[in-house]
Amino acid sequence: MSCVSSPGSLASMICNISSSEHLSSNTSASALLGSQAEMIGTRAPLSQDFLRPGGLAAWQVHRTLDYIERNLGSKLRLREIADYVALSESHFSRAFKRSLGSSPMAYVGARRVERAKLMVASTRSKLTDIALTCGFSDQSHLTNSFRRVVGMSPGVWRRTSINSA
Numbered sequence: 001m002s003c004v005s006s007p008g009s010l011a012s013m014i015c016n017i018s019s020s021e022h023l024s025s026n027t028s029a030s031a032l033l034g035s036q037a038e039m040i041g042t043r044a045p046l047s048q049d050f051l052r053p054g055g056l057a058a059w060q061v062h063r064t065l066d067y068i069e070r071n072l073g074s075k076l077r078l079r080e081i082a083d084y085v086a087l088s089e090s091h092f093s094r095a096f097k098r099s100l101g102s103s104p105m106a107y108v109g110a111r112r113v114e115r116a117k118l119m120v121a122s123t124r125s126k127l128t129d130i131a132l133t134c135g136f137s138d139q140s141h142l143t144n145s146f147r148r149v150v151g152m153s154p155g156v157w158r159r160t161s162i163n164s165a
Contacts, residue, residue, distance in 0.1 A: 055099035056092075060085040064096065068108055072115060073135045076108050108135075113149045116142055120154045121161040127154050 056064065067084050068076065081104055082092035096104045116134045119125060125133075131142035146154045 052098055054095060056085070056095045060087075060095075061099055064104075068111060072108070072111055073133055075135070076105075078104055109145060110149065112136060113145055116146060116154065117150065117157065120158045130154070 063085050064081060067081060078089050078093065082089045085092065087095065093104055096107070100107060102110070112134045116130055116136075119130045119134065120127070123130070127142065128139045131137075131139045134142065136142040136145065143153050146152075146157070150157060152160075
């Protein structure tokens with residue numbers, strides 16, 4: 001994976017941590033868009049330094065983000081993610097928010113919308129299929145989440161991205 005970021009930035013640190021492992025995914029969307037998604041930086045939009053007192057350790061951040069990316073298309077429970085890094089739910093949730101700036105489930109929702117944006121813009125798949133591939137319960141759930149984050153429905157997003165290309 002090639003990283004384009006300034007030295008010392010958080011993106012650079014994440015890239016250094018993850019350079020030894022390549023993300024794999026069990027979803028067909030990730031198989032279809034895997035390297036393209038990594039090249040344009042859709043893995044983890046982070047805004048704060050994760051090595052803060054009370055936050056997650058670097059290995060926990062790496063394992064957590066890797067686990068979320070690999071399981072984005074399935075139902076993710078806070079308990080499962082916390083168990084993956086050997087923390088209680090409450091401690092994990094607090095440390096995650098301190099390290100990454102949002103709650104774990106808000107982060108998962110944002111990552112799902114980012115993956116859906118990529119799929120909507122680059123494939124001709126039905127929105128229902130995209131919703132299920134990205135881990136949403138149905139197309140309505142995708143549309144509501146997408147509209148909340150992006151400001152327009154996935155269908156309108158697709159038409160504007162096709163027209164602007």
